Amino acid sequence: MNFRHIRYSLALISWSFAPIVGFAQADSSKNDSVRALPEITSPVAGAEIVENLGQRIPIEDIFLVDETGTERSIAEMMIPGKPVILNPGYYDCPKLCGLVTNGLLASMQETQWNAGQEYQVLTISLNPNETFSLAAEKRANYLKKLDRQGADQGWHFLTGSKENIDKLIESTGFGFVWDEKSEQYIHAAAILFMSPDGVITRYMYGVQFPEFQLRNALYEAADGKVGAPLERLVLYCFEYDPLSNSYVPVAINIMKLGGLVTMLGLGIFIGLFWYRERRSKRTSESFT
Numbered sequence: 199m200n201f202r203h204i205r206y207s208l209a210l211i212s213w214s215f216a217p218i219v220g221f222a223q224a225d226s227s228k229n230d231s232v233r234a235l236p237e238i239t240s241p242v243a244g245a246e247i248v249e250n251l252g253q254r255i256p257i258e259d260i261f262l263v264d265e266t267g268t269e270r271s272i273a274e275m276m277i278p279g280k281p282v283i284l285n286p287g288y289y290d291c292p293k294l295c296g297l298v299t300n301g302l303l304a305s306m307q308e309t310q311w312n313a314g315q316e317y318q319v320l321t322i323s324l325n326p327n328e329t330f331s332l333a334a335e336k337r338a339n340y341l342k343k344l345d346r347q348g349a350d351q352g353w354h355f356l357t358g359s360k361e362n363i364d365k366l367i368e369s370t371g372f373g374f375v376w377d378e379k380s381e382q383y384i385h386a387a388a389i390l391f392m393s394p395d396g397v398i399t400r401y402m403y404g405v406q407f408p409e410f411q412l413r414n415a416l417y418e419a420a421d422g423k424v425g426a427p428l429e430r431l432v433l434y435c436f437e438y439d440p441l442s443n444s445y446v447p448v449a450i451n452i453m454k455l456g457g458l459v460t461m462l463g464l465g466i467f468i469g470l471f472w473y474r475e476r477r478s479k480r481t482s483e484s485f486t
Contacts, residue, residue: 245384248371249401255369257396262322262356265334275320275354276394281419282318283412284390286372288325288383289332289355297405298387299340306344308409313344314352317416321353324367324374325383326360333357370398391419 257272264270276282285302287295299321306313313319321340323333337355344353358366367374374385389407391400399419402411 244375245373245386247373247386247388247401250369250371250398251400253369253398255392255396255398256365260358260362260365260369262358262362263330263333265330265337265355267330272320273396275356277314277318277352279394279420280316280318280352281394281399281416282320282392283416284370284392285319285321286324286366286370286374286388286390287321287385288323289328289336290325292382294385294387294405298389301405301407302389302412303340303343305407305409305412306346309413311413311416312346312348312352314346314348314350317352317420319353320356322356322358322366324363324372324385326358326363328357330357391415393419393421 255272257276260272261269262272262275264275283302285299287298289295302319306319311317321333321337333355337353340355341349341353366372370390372385372388372390374383376382377384386403387405388401388403390398391402393399400415402415
C-alpha cells in the first residue's frame with residue numbers, strides 16, 4: 199500500500215477544512231455576542247415579555263381547567279418525554295390571539311410531526327373569566343381544521359383561576375394586562391417552547407411561524423430527542439439567532455458533520471485500497 203499517498207490525502211483534507219474552522223469560530227463568537235436581548239417592550243406597562251429562558255415553570259403547582267371541565271396541574275396534562283408549545287392569549291380576543299393561534303395551526307398543518315406524538319400544544323386563556331365550555335368550542339374548531347389523527351391527545355385548550363394564571367404569567371414573563379380604554383387585554387404576539395420537564399427553551403414572536411423554525415424549536419426543547427434520525431442530523435446544524443428570531447446554520451456543527459462524512463469516506467477508500475492490494479498480491483502469488 200502507498201502510505202505516502204494516504205498521508206498526502208489526510209493533509210489535503212485538513213488544509214481544506216482550515217478556512218471553515220476559522221469561519222466557524224467567527225460565527226460562534228458572533229452568536230455569543232448577540233445571545234442576550236432586552237425584553238420585548240410594549241406601549242402598555244405590564245404587557246411586555248421578559249424572557250425567562252432556562253427557567254423552570256412550576257408545572258406541578260399550576261392547576262388549569264381542561265376542555266372537559268377537569269382541573270389538573272400542567273404536569274398531569276403533559277405527555278412524558280414530549281416538548282410543549284405554550285400558546286397564551288384568550289378566547290374572546292378580537293384579533294391578535296386568533297392570528298397567533300391561526301399561525302400556529304398553519305405550521306402544524308405543514309409539518310409532518312403530529313401533536314400527541316412528537317410534541318404537545320397547550321393553548322391557555324389568561325382571562326380568568328373565560329369558561330371551559332368556551333375553550334371546548336374553540337378546541338373543536340381548531341382540531342377540525344388541523345384534521346390529524348391523535349391530535350385530540352396532543353392539543354388542549356385551557357382556562358384557570360386568577361391565582362394560577364398569575365403564577366403562569368410570572369414564571370413565563372408573558373405580560374398580560376387589561377386596558378380600560380380599549381376594553382380588552384393587551385399582550386404581545388408570541389408562543390413559547392417548553393422542555394418535557396418544564397424548562398422554557400425558546401420564545402417565538404409574531405403571528406406566523408415557519409414550519410422549519412417551529413420544528414427546530416421543538417427539536418431544541420426536546421434536547422435533540424424528537425424526529426427521525428436523518429431529521430436530527432439536519433436540525434443539529436441549526437441554532438437560534440435572537441436578532442433574526444429564527445434558526446440559522448451553525449458553521450461549527452456543519453463542519454463537524456462534514457468532517458465525519460469525509461473521514462468515513464476516507465476510511466472506506468483506504469479499506470477498499472487495502473483490500474484490492476491484498477487481493478492483487480494473493481493473485482500474483484498464485485501464479486508464481
